[in-house]
Amino acid sequence: MTKLDDSTRQKLKRVSTATLCTALFKRGLRNQFIQDVRPLNTQLENMVGEAFTLRYIPAREDLNPLAVFRDRSHPQRLAVEQCPEGAVLVIDSRKDPRAASAGSILVSRLMMRKVAGVVTDGGFRDSPEIARLSIPAYHNRPSAPTNLTLHQAIALNDPIGCGDVAVFPGDVVVGDAEGVVVIPAHLAGEIASEAAEMTVFEDFVTEQVLNGESILGLYPATEPATETKFSQWREAAGR
Incomplete structure (x- = not known):
């Protein structure tokens, strides 16, 4: 089955x-x-x-x-x-x-x-x-x-x-x-892939918040600087 x-x-x-x-x-x-x-x-x-x-x-x-x-x-x-x-x-x-x-x-x-x-x-x-x-x-x-x-x-x-x-x-x-x-x-594969990507971003956001960042512009990522910072974080973290 x-x-x-x-x-x-x-x-x-x-x-x-x-x-x-x-x-x-x-x-x-x-x-x-x-x-x-x-x-x-x-x-x-x-x-x-x-x-x-x-x-x-x-x-x-x-x-x-x-x-x-x-x-x-x-x-x-x-x-x-x-x-x-x-x-x-x-x-x-x-x-x-x-x-x-x-x-x-x-x-x-x-x-x-x-x-x-x-x-x-x-x-x-x-x-x-x-x-x-x-x-x-x-x-x-x-x-x-x-x-x-x-x-x-x-x-x-x-x-x-x-x-x-x-x-x-x-x-x-x-x-x-x-x-x-x-x-x-029929949605399991795409939901799993999307959720995995969401989890990486949420881990980044959590780290920023615990470092004192505001959620405004960060979560959701409405500021262009957030995307840049996330890309840099992701590369450094190997994720």
Whole structure:
């Protein structure tokens, strides 16, 4: 499934979700940042991968007893075993963290299968254990009850909504210490390149501001002298 080229992946690992949101906004895309999800571990590198999706609906008690987990074709189990290496499992939990979308055992399995990360607009159980894993994981808040109490896994790798954002299979998902942004697949390469360039300029601006410069004429660069100074800085910095 994964078609994201390594050059684009590496660029996205070095830029912020804030910068990506600005690049997307320039193209008229205003609603790509997943709302109300947070990383369990802010010390990991950026999460980057193509979306592989799982959708929950409200549980119906007669169809959602604990025994459903014995079924090897259960959508949640299939998601964990089929999400491709390098992809991101994105879960539509209807923005409801009262029951867990998954727990540490399933997330550990995803990690061992070299999945790039996991995102839910619901909650994870065993969140302290998940926070110690080396896989990026994003959720709304901790939630101890099993997903079966409120959520019924119903569809695998269909378009979903996660935190008020439309997520299509294959969209490029990027997460950092602030949150998660979704990039339409056909824009990923150009967004990554633009964001990488924006990051170089923002690093220059930050250095100037910390040296006492005013933002006027600097950010945005409305003064010709700013462009000259940036070019000189960039050459000296080898960037």
